[in-house]
Amino acid sequence: MELRTLYRLAAPSAVALLALTTGCTGDTVQGRPGASGLRDPYFPRAGNGGYQVDHYALDLDYDPADGRLHGKAVITARAEQALSSFNLDFSGLNVEGVTVQGEGARYNRTGNELTVRPAEDLAKGEVFRTEVDYSGKPKPLVDVDGAKEGWITTSDGAVAVGEPVGSMTWFPGNHHPGDKAAYDITITVPRGYEAVSNGELRSRTEDADGRTAFAWHSPEPMASYLATAAVGPFKVTTGRTPSGVGLYSAVAPGEQAANTGPLARLPEMVEWGSGRFGPYPFASAGAIVVPAGTLSYALETQGRPVFSGAPTEEELVVHELAHQWFGDSVSPKTWKDMWLNEGFATYAEWLWAEDHGGSTAQEYFEAFRTGDTDVDRDAGSDWYAFPPAAPPGPADISAEPVYYRGAMVLHRIRQEVGDEKFFALVRGWVADHRHGNVSTADFTAYAEKKTGHDLKKVWDVWLYGKDRPE
Structure with a gap:
């Protein structure tokens, strides 16, 4: 889902329904x-x-x-x-x-x-x-x-x-x-x-x-x-x-x-x-x-x-x-893992621009760090309000940090490991979890194993940190 279109604060109101009963009577149950x-x-x-x-x-x-x-x-x-x-x-x-x-x-x-x-x-x-x-x-x-x-x-x-x-x-x-x-x-x-x-x-x-x-x-x-x-x-x-x-x-x-x-x-x-x-x-x-x-x-x-x-x-x-790769084929285990959908899809926007004569992913990353809305009109948003892997509640699973800070987590990995290992990680993640369900813990373990890098500081500061990352 595209955040620029709407922040999907998904907590639907339940409609009270009347109970109804019909059908035949079964034998004594054992299960x-x-x-x-x-x-x-x-x-x-x-x-x-x-x-x-x-x-x-x-x-x-x-x-x-x-x-x-x-x-x-x-x-x-x-x-x-x-x-x-x-x-x-x-x-x-x-x-x-x-x-x-x-x-x-x-x-x-x-x-x-x-x-x-x-x-x-x-x-x-x-x-x-x-x-x-x-x-x-x-x-x-x-x-x-x-x-x-x-x-x-x-x-x-x-x-x-x-x-x-x-x-x-x-x-x-x-x-x-x-x-x-x-x-x-x-x-x-x-x-x-x-x-x-x-x-x-x-x-x-x-x-x-x-x-x-x-x-x-x-x-x-x-x-x-x-x-x-x-x-x-x-x-x-x-x-x-x-x-x-x-x-x-x-x-x-x-x-x-x-x-x-x-x-x-x-x-x-x-x-x-x-x-x-x-x-x-x-x-x-x-x-x-x-x-x-x-x-x-x-x-x-x-x-x-x-x-x-x-x-x-x-x-x-x-x-x-x-999202066909990130969210549809590789789907979240729970709604808490939404950043694995939206962070990747947002980073894909940055990569598309980078590959087609627009701003680079590094320039998007710096724009959000500095609030440069000339590069991205959403760079002045509250992208740092909470850690993307720990939204405060159901009304936050589609808010700015899940999208933009989620994308920044991915760019920090790229900065740490270099392009060759980063894109091998991305392709391996999609291939090895094709049509499956994943959690944040699955991703952090996989990223460290695939790249051979200790990424604890990225997780502590960018993925789980409560303060604005610097």
Whole structure:
């Protein structure tokens, strides 16, 4: 996510939901319930314990005319303990039925938790399939800064953005970045609309009722906050980069400037990023441009970032593209590790400028140290307010220090070890943790091992130090 667009102070307000119960009665249970949260340092109720998801199959039907979403989620997961019940994060929509392993399951709703009680206990290690049928008019969540996430209606359709937990407004799941899964998302819309999601478009099928089903496939693991679904009368363009990465972009009417502005350099940027960071980590790249004003930020939805209006700055496109390596492929273990997403993406902006005739990364670094806003207009910000690896709370995980001081941490490593070892570190980090989850402790240990340097002073002063670094 691009800080220049909006500081995402992500602490969504929960909508109180009525509990409901239905289904058949199971036998006496022997397992124990899965936890209703993963105890994330900032969002302790996000995610669920007791299982890991392998695959989501989402079958969605949406009509912009009435704003109603009909969905079926088929969730294939593996039990990590014997389970008498388990939870799914789900907000707002009506649940019409739940089955587990093909049998009707009891369930109830409390707030944003859907608790499912299978007819029979699930054994530890058992792979199980849960189906949830649901419908209704999705409602977005509102963050403390007034920004919205989740299912957002546009002037002529809708778009789904999920950081940090907004995806629970349009499908039930284990909504924490620590549980990544493969996805198949099919979206059926009225004729004349396009439906865009992550991964590759496998089929486009029209039925006799004048509706079109778009089937999207994402085989690489994906955190649920990176999943998207966009519906609108988009203009779609396709192609390939010189190295063969597929391109698929969808642009809303009225945003045609995207085709000639910074986004037009996306193929070049993909090739550049592959040279700097290692091979592009997904089968396809692209963008979704929704009408200007739909959102107050851009988001790095996997393989296909969402922009609100045609982007006007190359830095914004580079930032969201860099997240495909840093945040999407190599994802945080917890929301406390956000600087590993945003610090790297911000440093990628500096590297792009350095490689294309602009200011060097060293000049950006010095500009922030001295407050030189001629080099970067945000150099006068409170980038030093707190250590990037220890934000004070959930409202701070997307504030200036996470982005800019996070980038400065990386530059300090580069200063200490030199360019050859630094860029070998960056490429090795991406390759060795491809499609995985990482923590700050993982990174600091890896950096010292990969470079052979003692970087304790960098960590103590720049990454964890409470005072302004000098």
